[in-house]
Amino acid sequence: MKQIRFLDVGWTYQALAPKMDAAVKRVLESGWFILGDEVEAFEKEFALYTGAKHCIGCGNGLEALELVLRAAGVGPGDEVLVPSNTFIATWLAVTRTGASIVPVEPVESTYTMDPQKLEAALTPATKAIIPVHLYGQPADMDPIMEFAARHNLFVLTDAAQAHGAVYKGRMSGTLGHAAAFSFYPGKNLGAFGDGGAVTTMDDEIADKVRKIANYGSTEKYVHDSLGFNSRLDEIQAACLRVKLDKLDNWNWTRKTIAAIYLEGLKDTPLVLPVVPEHIQSVWHLFVVRCKDRDALIRHLAENKIEAAIHYPIPPHKQGAYKDMAGLSLPISEAIHREVVSLPMGPHMNEEDARRVVDVIKAFFK
Incomplete structure (x- = not known):
């Protein structure tokens, strides 16, 4: 595989x-x-x-x-x-x-x-x-x-x-x-x-x-x-x-992969990215939210698919900003608890993206 x-x-x-x-x-x-x-x-x-x-x-x-x-x-x-x-x-x-x-x-x-x-x-x-x-x-x-x-x-x-x-x-x-x-x-x-x-x-x-x-x-x-x-x-x-010279072509590949993810994962419990009509994202990252993030990442890894987290700890909870640790920023904190970044980049092809979709769907069955 x-x-x-x-x-x-x-x-x-x-x-x-x-x-x-x-x-x-x-x-x-x-x-x-x-x-x-x-x-x-x-x-x-x-x-x-x-x-x-x-x-x-x-x-x-x-x-x-x-x-x-x-x-x-x-x-x-x-x-x-x-x-x-x-x-x-x-x-x-x-x-x-x-x-x-x-x-x-x-x-x-x-x-x-x-x-x-x-x-x-x-x-x-x-x-x-x-x-x-x-x-x-x-x-x-x-x-x-x-x-x-x-x-x-x-x-x-x-x-x-x-x-x-x-x-x-x-x-x-x-x-x-x-x-x-x-x-x-x-x-x-x-x-x-x-x-x-x-x-x-x-x-x-x-x-x-x-x-x-x-x-x-x-x-x-x-x-x-x-x-x-x-x-x-x-x-x-x-x-x-x-x-x-290749940036636009590579960004187009990212958009193609994102489209496959958005269509293929729309009926799963994942919270998918939302892009307003007036915006063209270049999909540097494709970030979803999952209540059981760690289990999903393990499931992907077992199927030889790498995922990442951007970002696990919000800035105000970092040691560098310990003076802000008491701030209540609930939206940011909820996001950071649940986000998962799926594979994304011009190194991928449509077949790769569809396999990611299939493996994620299997996780929720």
């Missing part, structure tokens, strides 16, 4: 090996490894892909978030509205600026930030909002942006899982004042190591992000502001350029 892997990063190299080898060789032969032609070309290509005016490569997704927050002037004494249901990097970026986190519960059906809960979270100290496009699905951005405009708040979208996602005809990366992407290997557009990027329409934010990410410098050995080192590597940029 074939093993159906939850994720297969190595497959992406095998599928593109000749082009990948040529890209890496091109960088090695150039002798230029930091902030060279490959990064510049990728930034232009990814900006064009997302529809953003600017793209700035950086070290990883967490740093992309932090860079934008710092460029927007977020710091000690400020509060940032952040989803209660997200990967901890979203929270860490706020903490690293010295600002305070104000968790906002999600819409339970979509898992993304609930715009209706923003008003109750607002205080005079609120400076910014970070909606997360979780699992590949954009948050409901229009009401969030309207709320932000009324209260003069900066909106940074966490698009780490949403490369190519669309909200009302607009691409992820252009839905807020700026967006942060991760190119962690498991992402829809993943490097072969760490990497990240910021996209924005705002000239001032773009200039500040570039400066902060390069030691606070725009001229070599001249540092007129505090910064740090967060740069996209030339080799990773070269590989990302190769993968960017």
Whole structure:
């Protein structure tokens, strides 16, 4: 019986090996490894892909978030509205600026930030909002942006899982004042190591992000502001350029698999993902909810199918945020108790997806 892997990063190299080898060789032969032609070309290509005016490569997704927050002037004494249901990097970026986190519960059906809960979270100290496009699905951005405009708040979208996602005809990366992407290997557009990027329409934010990410410098050995080192590597940029050409095709494969899951599992007790008509998810993850999660994962494993949990512990229950452990965030807590991520990625085919469906149906018989 074939093993159906939850994720297969190595497959992406095998599928593109000749082009990948040529890209890496091109960088090695150039002798230029930091902030060279490959990064510049990728930034232009990814900006064009997302529809953003600017793209700035950086070290990883967490740093992309932090860079934008710092460029927007977020710091000690400020509060940032952040989803209660997200990967901890979203929270860490706020903490690293010295600002305070104000968790906002999600819409339970979509898992993304609930715009209706923003008003109750607002205080005079609120400076910014970070909606997360979780699992590949954009948050409901229009009401969030309207709320932000009324209260003069900066909106940074966490698009780490949403490369190519669309909200009302607009691409992820252009839905807020700026967006942060991760190119962690498991992402829809993943490097072969760490990497990240910021996209924005705002000239001032773009200039500040570039400066902060390069030691606070725009001229070599001249540092007129505090910064740090967060740069996209030339080799990773070269590989990302190769993968960017395949991103839409690979996202289409994900959508095909998701469609098989949605149709095949609709009559099971699982709670399935809900995608509003105005959104095109790129299905970074296909997340269901199951009351007996552990038993389902064991059943899948017994049938050589890998599953995962995104995420088992909500941020406010992590040791890193033990001062928030007493918060009551029941929607997020319920989600984290039950979620299961089914295998998803371009390494799969339709036959694999149907087998996953059949094995899950057998679990409920």
